[in-house]
Amino acid sequence: MGVFLIVTIQVDMHDQLAMKLQDDLTSAIAKSESRGVLIDISSLEIVDSFIGRMLANIAAMSRVLDAHTVLVGMQPAVAITLVELGMSLPGVRTALNVESGMALLHSLSDHPKESEEDASSDT
Amino acid sequence: MPPRTLETLTLASVSDIVIARQRARHWAIEMKFSLVEQTKIVTAASELARNTVEHGGGGTMVISTDGNRIRQALKLTFEDKGLGIADVEQAMRDGFTTSGGMGLGLGGSKRLMNQFEIDSRLGQGTRVTVTRWK
Ligand SMILES: Nc1ncnc2c1ncn2[C@@H]1O[C@H](COP(=O)(O)OP(=O)(O)OP(=O)(O)O)[C@@H](O)[C@H]1O
Ligand SMILES: [Mg+2]
Numbered sequence: 001m002g003v004f005l006i007v008t009i010q011v012d013m014h015d016q017l018a019m020k021l022q023d024d025l026t027s028a029i030a031k032s033e034s035r036g037v038l039i040d041i042s043s044l045e046i047v048d049s050f051i052g053r054m055l056a057n058i059a060a061m062s063r064v065l066d067a068h069t070v071l072v073g074m075q076p077a078v079a080i081t082l083v084e085l086g087m088s089l090p091g092v093r094t095a096l097n098v099e100s101g102m103a104l105l106h107s108l109s110d111h112p113k114e115s116e117e118d119a120s121s122d123t
Numbered sequence: 124m125p126p127r128t129l130e131t132l133t134l135a136s137v138s139d140i141v142i143a144r145q146r147a148r149h150w151a152i153e154m155k156f157s158l159v160e161q162t163k164i165v166t167a168a169s170e171l172a173r174n175t176v177e178h179g180g181g182g183t184m185v186i187s188t189d190g191n192r193i194r195q196a197l198k199l200t201f202e203d204k205g206l207g208i209a210d211v212e213q214a215m216r217d218g219f220t221t222s223g224g225m226g227l228g229l230g231g232s233k234r235l236m237n238q239f240e241i242d243s244r245l246g247q248g249t250r251v252t253v254t255r256w257k
Pocket of ligand 1: 049207215221224227228249
């Protein structure tokens with residue numbers, strides 16, 4: 001079990017800033033050899049297709065770097081809207097808050113790779 | 124109440140998409156839409172403003188209100204003088220994209236709002252109007 005990165009998105013990001021976050025975070029995962037990333041989006045008032053794609057990209061890239069991504073704190077109105085928009089956030093795990101997100105990251109990175117894939121069906 | 128223009132914004136760069144979201148939120152709150160409704164309106168505004176900037180080469184967003192004493196509507200009109208869309212039906216389909224996006228902007232905005240109108244002419248530009256009723 002290595003370190004976990006925690007990112008809190010606190011502003012309404014324009015598209016280039018979101019792209020920069022995606023790049024910076026991917027480099028940070030590689031550099032720190034961290035096993036997990038927790039992204040707190042509780043301050044985000046909307047998630048559109050662009051931010052959704054960025055979050056899915058971060059999750060996909062972290063998998064390549066052998067890390068897990070957990071998204072926490074999505075506001076209910078945002079979640080409802082995201083479904084209607086048609087974004088399913090493939091490969092992105094979610095948790096209610098930072099605490100349960102951290103617990104999820106711990107349990108994910110304790111398991112060997114094989115059993116993780118099985119475990120993902122009930123999350 | 125006759126239709127009334129509340130605000131006109133220029134959409135030229137990605138930072139204007141942020142402003143479009145903020146102004147759509149402002150008027151949705153002003154008109155006392157619920158939080159979920161506000162979120163839907165702002166998300167649709169973000170998608171359509173991005174299309175205007177990214178695909179339409181920039182344009183405008185007009186925020187207006189319509190309706191009567193009993194029912195009011197918030198209307199957002201996005202207009203550009205870009206290349207237009209060759210096949211609107213195809214562009215509306217979820218997953219269709221010419222730019223490596225998700226292809227959810229048009230179809231998603233239609234689902235998030237109550238009314239959706241699109242008028243696009245090749246070589247002349249695109250106008251999309253979405254309406255949310257209270
Ligand atoms: N204003 C416009 N001018 C020209 N073409 C447009 C315009 N709006 C949309 N399109 C075309 O329609 C396609 C679908 O648009 P849509 O918003 O659904 O998806 P997208 O922008 O490609 O991806 P995203 O999910 O990130 O929005 C675009 O790829 C583009 O080809
Ligand atoms: Mg789009």
